[in-house]
Amino acid sequence: MALRSCVTGPATHPRLIVSSGAKSYQRPHSVIGTQQNTLYGSLPNWGAMGVGVRVDGIVCGSCLSSQFSAPRHDWAFDVGPSCFLPYTMRRLRSGTVSLLLVVPVFLFVLLAQTYSCANPADVVSHRTPELRLLRRLPAPGAISAVTWSWDGSRVAALSYGPQAQNSLLSVPSPFGSLIEIWSIDGQTHREIRRPKPFFEVGDTIAFVADSKQLVTPPVEEGDDLTSSVLDIDTGNVVREVEGSPAQGRRYNKGKNFVLSPDHSILAVSFGVAVSRPVVLYSTKDWSEIAAVPESEGSLANMAFSMNGELLAVSTNGNILIYNIASGRTVTRWQPFSDIHADPGSIAFSPSGDSIAVAARLVPAAIGRPDGSIVRIAPQGPVRIFRLDGSQVASYPGAFSRVEGMAWSCRGTCVVFIEQYRTLHLWDPMNPSAIGQLVNLDALASSLAVSPNGEHLAVGAGKNLEIYRLSE
Numbered sequence: 001m002a003l004r005s006c007v008t009g010p011a012t013h014p015r016l017i018v019s020s021g022a023k024s025y026q027r028p029h030s031v032i033g034t035q036q037n038t039l040y041g042s043l044p045n046w047g048a049m050g051v052g053v054r055v056d057g058i059v060c061g062s063c064l065s066s067q068f069s070a071p072r073h074d075w076a077f078d079v080g081p082s083c084f085l086p087y088t089m090r091r092l093r094s095g096t097v098s099l100l101l102v103v104p105v106f107l108f109v110l111l112a113q114t115y116s117c118a119n120p121a122d123v124v125s126h127r128t129p130e131l132r133l134l135r136r137l138p139a140p141g142a143i144s145a146v147t148w149s150w151d152g153s154r155v156a157a158l159s160y161g162p163q164a165q166n167s168l169l170s171v172p173s174p175f176g177s178l179i180e181i182w183s184i185d186g187q188t189h190r191e192i193r194r195p196k197p198f199f200e201v202g203d204t205i206a207f208v209a210d211s212k213q214l215v216t217p218p219v220e221e222g223d224d225l226t227s228s229v230l231d232i233d234t235g236n237v238v239r240e241v242e243g244s245p246a247q248g249r250r251y252n253k254g255k256n257f258v259l260s261p262d263h264s265i266l267a268v269s270f271g272v273a274v275s276r277p278v279v280l281y282s283t284k285d286w287s288e289i290a291a292v293p294e295s296e297g298s299l300a301n302m303a304f305s306m307n308g309e310l311l312a313v314s315t316n317g318n319i320l321i322y323n324i325a326s327g328r329t330v331t332r333w334q335p336f337s338d339i340h341a342d343p344g345s346i347a348f349s350p351s352g353d354s355i356a357v358a359a360r361l362v363p364a365a366i367g368r369p370d371g372s373i374v375r376i377a378p379q380g381p382v383r384i385f386r387l388d389g390s391q392v393a394s395y396p397g398a399f400s401r402v403e404g405m406a407w408s409c410r411g412t413c414v415v416f417i418e419q420y421r422t423l424h425l426w427d428p429m430n431p432s433a434i435g436q437l438v439n440l441d442a443l444a445s446s447l448a449v450s451p452n453g454e455h456l457a458v459g460a461g462k463n464l465e466i467y468r469l470s471e
Contacts, residue, residue, distance in 0.1 A: 143459030333389030409453020
């Protein structure tokens with residue numbers, strides 16, 4: 001991102017010009033934050049002078065560009081003399097500002113600029129966690145689902161099959177038969193490979209049995225199978241969890257597996273082609289405990305509260321909060337009714353009193369008079385809600401695709417992937433700031449925070465990237 005000109009146009013309506021790639025944007029009274037040609041957020045003309053606030057539409061380009069990429073910063077609105085001086089000279093010539101006011105104000109701005117650049121951590125009162133890449137662990141194919149062992153010492157990932165290639169195209173396979181398992185230091189590596197593909201795009205896995213086994217989509221052919229339990233040391237199937245024989249494989253095949261915090265319950269949702277409720281299984285004997293009422297629908301996502309008492313389900317445009325002890329849905333709401341989007345990824349906050357929800361969006365298509373089509377992504381693709389459905393925060397960006405989402409262990413930020421390419425660390429307590437952005441080198445669709453909160457695993461292309469997450 002580059003700030004080409006701080007202020008243009010009439011003095012009473014300053015405008016900011018931002019260039020991102022080959023495109024330029026002009027917006028009055030806009031906060032400048034671009035990623036992949038998207039403008040993030042806006043601020044009013046505060047008309048105040050001070051560190052960390054906008055001054056009559058002026059934003060310092062040098063501070064903005066440096067603090068936009070710095071890991072300790074919410075992106076800043078500091079004022080620098082390089083922006084203030086030419087703007088003030090125009091005001092002096094027009095007679096709209098007095099020289100007696102300019103001198104002390106300019107000295108203040110100079111001091112503020114020196115202080116903010118010398119001590120940036122002191123300027124921003126609330127930090128997002130620091131993120132540092134530790135290692136990249138290679139896999140033969142593109143990585144999809146990622147999950148941590150109970151103690152955070154190992155991480156497992158599904159790896160798709162090899163790409164289909166010819167002289168013109170390289171198309172990744174949507175199916176896979178390989179599970180990769182690494183130790184956190186990357187020194188120990190194990191593969192579980194099946195002779196035939198058994199998972200596809202969007203499928204997940206989970207550690208069970210003291211992290212000695214993995215539950216996966218069914219690895220064997222059979223119309224009545226819901227999932228398979230694999231021994232990590234041998235790779236052998238130790239259990240096949242059965243469904244309803246009369247319904248067929250599409251109805252029975254589990255797709256999304258989420259383990260409760262005490263590891264005693266596994267929540268399972270099913271495929272795109274069926275409308276079936278989420279089912280809860282006991283991990284002790286793999287018996288069915290309950291089917292979550294009103295959760296019928298495809299592509300359901302799930303999340304347990306930290307105390308294990310509640311299960312959140314996103315499906316058919318709604319968020320359901322289900323009480324496991326009573327077997328009842330306690331609340332239900334539509335998180336994106338204003339933008340006509342279904343909820344996708346969800347995550348309970350560590351405190352258990354709120355939930356993060358990401359929209360599964362299709363950009364709105366607007367036709368132009370010349371026949372071309374412009375696609376516009378709605379605002380607020382990630383939102384925070386209380387458990388009664390009241391909204392408490394909304395991400396200030398506008399984009400159409402969010403993949404993977406998790407809270408940090410202390411609840412200081414929500415981590416998610418935008419458009420397969422950008423990793424976001426957003427602080428809901430400071431919702432007007434876009435937080436920290438990390439550009440990924442390859443397409444990414446899955447992430448997971450370790451149980452102790454110290455590490456973040458991201459599947460990016462054919463690599464599993466391990467980050468240190470410092471709160």
